Amino acid sequence: MIYLDNSATTQPYDEVIAAFKKTAFDYFANPSSLHRKGGEVERLVRQARRSIASLLGVEEEEVIFTSGGTESNNLAIKGTAFEHMKRGKHLITSQTEHASSMESFRQLEKMGFDVTYLPVDGEGQVSKDDLVEALTKDTILVSLLHVNNEVGSIQPINELGSIIKEKSRALFHVDDVQGVGKVASDVHSVADLVSYSAHKFHGLKGSGLLVKRKNVSLFPLLSGGGQENEFRSGTENVPGIVSTAKALRLYMQKSQSNVKKLNDLKIKYIEKLEEIKEVVMNTPTKSAPHIINFSVPGIKPEVLIHALEEKDIYVSTRSACSSRTAEPSHVLTALGVSNSRASAAIRVSLSYETTEQELDVFLLELTKAIHKLKEVMR
Amino acid sequence: MYDHIIVRYGEIALKGKNRKGFINSLKKRVKKVTSEFENIIVTQSFDRMVIKLNGQDPEPILVKLKTVFGIHKLSVAVKAELDLEDIKEKSLTLMRNQQTEGIKTFKVTVKRPNKQFPHRSQDMNREIGGYVLRNTENLTVDVHHPDRELRVEVKNDGAFISCDHSEGAGGLPTNQDNKVMLMLSGGIDSPVAGYLTMKRGVKIEAVHFHSPPFTSERSRQKVEDLTRVLARYGGDIRLHIVPFTNTQKTIHNEMPDNYSMTIMRRMMMRITERIAEQTGALAITTGESLGQVASQTIQSMNTINEVTNYPVLRPLISMDKVDIMNISREINTYDISIRPYEDCCTVFLPEAPKTRPKREHANKFEQYLPIDELVEEAVSGVETIVIKENEDDFADLL
Structure with missing residues (x-):
């Protein structure tokens, strides 16, 4: 198998599955229970939190465990909107966000919030001037995707973050689901809220976290027993x-x-891909190290994907979270890519395990498939 | 960009004859806390230590170094050749980098311990400052209140250029022979007292009174966690858990209610002294500050102190509660201390403890208490565990 869909999800490491299994088996008590077994599990959760905090360079109490990237984004965006709506009802984001952010903003719009969707240039970046212009005294949140999951473009969050701090009182949320461990940044010194998802770094689905800067308040979306410092109730998903x-x-x-x-x-x-004359590159020059997005105009991407899967090679059309719609990708459209090219896009996403040999095989099979399909369609 | 960290000793550089010993134990500690960073190289001279980063990010190392007592100041630096052009060039790069953080004014301070270097400090000040000014925009010199001080130190092996300085933990490096027994309750004060004691170059061990089932596993866990935080500053700590249930029950049943707290503390003091004696600790540290609550009046202190002739160190004696809480937050014990579990002092808290107990009354009541037996029983049941500065339980899972 040649798995090149690591932006959709990664293969969990063996050690991760072993840790999950052992925890589910041996440490099943509820960490909130007062007895010794509960205390032991509470300690385990605390140490896991400490370990994650130190790896990310934040403090323990800044880590909120969630069910994944989607929940983290929802909590950051709606939690900020509901908590700070008395201060203002204006929110800023970009036109190339992940569905979990985009749809959160759409919902908030229906509830009476005012949302500015900043355009991006051909490199996928929002302009500083646009941002400065959009910020008002009513702006309570700016939310941006650090590394775009479809094309790998990088938002200059360090610079944008300092502009936000300088010019406004708005909180800054960064969706770093695709960027962590791939694109270096000072995300925790510029952002107030940062989303992560475990299954994008070889963990398991159903686990993620939101890093929330100390002293930043949020309206919890899940209320109940007050776990996660009151910000996210629900018995901890310990494994x-x-x-x-x-x-x-x-x-x-x-x-x-x-x-x-x-x-x-x-x-x-x-x-090498650009040497194939049918291929048009969509990934901008300055991009994350693991995503390659290109189009083969004239060939439906689904057809290519199925042709490659015959050879046990797995790539995707676009964000797995939006792949069920037939519309051209909103990300590519926002980058100024024509409709015909935007609906013919293929995404290849690598991991630290990907080898040159695998990519050579992929390249060979892709070339063959393109030629074969072109003959059929002629 | 930075390739070195400069560690300045401060107070220990003053200690004439003992200096060598101090510096050696400081170096040991520095090596220990940075052992996970395999590429770095630590070298020392009489007034400072230099850490060569070899590509390692300085931030996580600085975090570790800030826990080391005896370090006065920390700077991240760029090393230049002994060549004025190279020094100027690297100074410029450094200041340009600082400009991205919104720096508007600076000044240059050159020190030249290496007198072989042919340029005088004053001339270099002007040369470097002028070069930076000519090649940057929106940057001016302010010799009185600069946003950044660009320091250039010309040593024998090169010039160190730095402008990012931070405070170290201060104090003195730990001397393993100076041992003190800390009475650690689990509240806010005692860990701070332990920290301040360690800061003066003392090795601590901790004693905790545990009264199951009145106090839970979690209150014991809390004390272990507090000890572990303290261990980050001074290395592994031995924690003595004293079985205290029987003593507390006996006091509760036999002693008058309003003196039970005073007598409980006298018992704790006796037991602590015995453990100190056994382990070679030379003094006892407590988290008391004067006049705070019932047991901390000067009368209480007088009555409780009667039972030991060991020095009782009270580093918090004159501090206000807010100051203690601030230190506790700074050293990361606060969040653990406020976990809401009962400890042995709160379980049997009498309704109206005597705020002005007298020695003679305490002695009179204690005639009816089997003191030696209780002390003996408690001391012989002590469980001693070593709390490592790097915790390794659950290591297979995490």
């Missing part, structure tokens, strides 16, 4: 939390020594 800590540690180790190698690999295969 999920523990396996997330394990995954993040192993992943960060790999990231430290391999991020440059991965980027070189990406550049090399972007160049």
Whole structure:
């Protein structure tokens, strides 16, 4: 199997699954229970939290465990909107967000909030001037995706973050689900809220976290027993939390020594792909080291994907979360890509495990498939 | 960009004859807390230590170094060749980088311990400052209140250029022979007292009184967690858990209610002294500050102190509660201390404890208490655990 859909989800590490299993088996007590078993599990959760906090360079109490990236984004966006609506009802985001952010903003609009969707340039970046212009005294939140999940473009969050701090009282939320361990940034010093998802770094689905800067208040979306410092009630998903800590540690180790190698690999295969004359590159020059997005105009991407899967090679059309709609990708459209190209896009996403041999096979099979399909369609 | 961290000793540089010993134990500690960073190289001279980063990010190392007592100041630095052009170039790069953080004014301070270097400090001040000014925009010199001080130190092996300085933990490096027994309750005060004691170069062990089932596993866990935080500053700590249920029950049943607290504390003091004697600790530290609550009046202190002739160190004696809480937040014990579990002092708290107990009354009541037996029983039941500065339980899972 050649798995090149790592932006949709990654294969969990063996150690992660082992930690999940052992925790589910041995540490099943409720961490809120007063007895010794509960205390033991509480301690385990605390240590997992500490380990994650230190890997991310934040404080323990700033980590809120959630069910994943979607919940983290919903909590950050709606939680801020509901908590601070008395101060203002204006929100800012971009036109190229992940569905979980985009739809949160759409819902808030229906509830009477005013949302500015900043356009992006061909590199996928919002302009500083647009941002400055959009910020008003009613702006309570700016939410941006650090690394775009479809094309790999990078939002300059350090600079944008300092502008937000300088010019307004708005909170800054960054969706760093695709960026963690891949694109270095000072996200925790510029942002007040940062979303993560475990299954994007070889953890398991159903686990994620929101890092919330101390002293920032949020309206909880889930109320109940007051877990996670009152911000997210519900009995802790202990095996999920523990396996997330394990995954993040192993992943960060790999990231430290391999991020440059991965980027070189990406550049090399972007160049090789561009040698195929039917291929048009959609990924901008400055981009994350693991995402390559291109179009083969004239060939339906579904057809290519199924042709490749015959060879046990797995790539995708676009964000897995939006792939059920037939519309051209809103991200590519926002980047100024024509409709015909935007609806013919293929996304190849790498991991630290991806090898050159795998990419060579992919390239070969892609070329063959394109030629075969072109003959059929002629 | 930065390739070195400069560690300045401060107070210990003043201690004439003992200096060598101090510096050695400081270096040991620095190596220990930075052991996870394999690439770095630590070298020392008489007034400072230099850490060569070899590509390692300085931030996580600084976080660790800020826990080391005996370090006065920390700077991240760029090393330049002994060549004025290189020094100027690297100074410029550094200041340009600082500008991205909104720095508007600066000044240059050159020190030249290496007198072989052919340029005088004053000349270099002007040269470097002028070069930076000519090649940047929106940056001016302010010699009195600069946003950043660009420091250039010309040493024998190169010039160190820095402008990012931060405070170290201060105090003195730990001397393993100076041992003190800390009475650690689990509240806000006693961990702070432990921290301040360690800060003066003392090694601590901790004693905790545990009264199951009145106090839970979690209150014991809380004390272990507090000890672990303290261990980050001074290395592994031995924690003595004293079985105290029987003593408390006996006091509760036999002693007058309003003196039960005073007598309980006298018993704790006796037991602590015995453990100190056994382990070679030379003094006892408590988290008391004067006049705060019932047991901390000067009368209480007088009555409780009667039972020991060990020095009782009270580093918090003159502090206000808010100041203690601030330190506790700074050293990261606060969030643990406020976990809401009963400890042995609150379980049997009498309704109206005597705020002005007298020695003679306490002695009179204690005639009816089997003191030696209770002390003996408690001391022989002590469970001693070593709290490591790096916790490793659940290591397989996380």
